[in-house]
Amino acid sequence: MNQEDRTPEDAYAQPGGDVYEDEAEATRREAGEAESSRASRGWWDRNADEYQSEHGAFLGDDRFVWGPEGLDEEEAALLGPAASLKGRDVLEIGAGAAQCSRWLAAQGARPVALDLSHRQLQHALRIGGGVPLVEADAGRLPFRDGSFDLACSAYGAVPFVADPVNVMREVHRVLRPGGRWVFSVTHPLRWAFPDEPGPEGLSVSASYFDRTPYVEQDEQGRAVYVEHHRTLGDRVRDVVAGGFRLLDLVEPEWPEWNTQEWGGWSPLRGNLIPGTAIFVCERD
Secondary structure: OOHHOOOOOOOOOOOOOOOOOOOOEEEEOOOOOOHHHHHHHHHHHHHHHHHHHHHHHHHHHOOOOOOOOEEHHHHHHHOOHHHHHHHOOEEEEEEOOHHHHHHHHOOOEEEEEEOHHHHHHHHHHHHHHOOOOOEEEOOOOOOOOOOOEEEEEEEEHHHOOOOHHHHHHHHHHHHEHHHHEEEEEHHHHHHHHHOOOOHHHHHHOOOOOOOOOOOEEEEOEEEEEEEEOOOHHHHHHHEEEEEEEEEEEEOOOOOOOOOOOOOEEEEEEEEOOOOOOEEEEEEE
């Protein structure tokens, strides 16, 4: 299975896109919560080493990047001004090697980095920094009600779960009243385009309204990678159904300084179509 075989949403993770499965069959079919979770855990455990090796320099050890465009939380302040983070309890979901959590800790916050993948969290330990690490599923957060002031996720968990409303409700449960929840995903529009960084990635090839999950499966038909498509309207309704108010929807533009290609993300495409959507939400 090569990168060029994937459709736009198929080859990204937190927070970009790559393919490290060589023998998986790509298809579009239904995939439930248990199958999706199992596939995500296995995929990240197998591919964490190569992902961190290839993208670690861009992500940094203690930088908070919202997506392949390179929008930095220090600049964007979507969680609030940096000075306001001091002393706040923050949950990072789909934390990978906990780069974002280290940045939060440097601002005086008290972050907890949660990820489904044991291998990703081993990279967090390798880098160090003393951030508490939790291995758990985003749909079953192992925390008491009202444990956190803020929650965030940079391309973590949300695109890969079969029931995003359940994740929203879990985040709502563990946040305190007035808590902010900010998460980024691949912009839903990208599902209509091939996942190619060049001109071939600028022509619509699939229906934006086809919500059938993208699945890579082995010879026995077992999913090894699953990603779920939601339209922009679906995402908004998921946020509301989870008990949140949508404060802002940020669509980062591709900056001139960023000359990298990351899977299907590139300066060519980024200057013409959105690649990332960031939802800024608040718990009543």
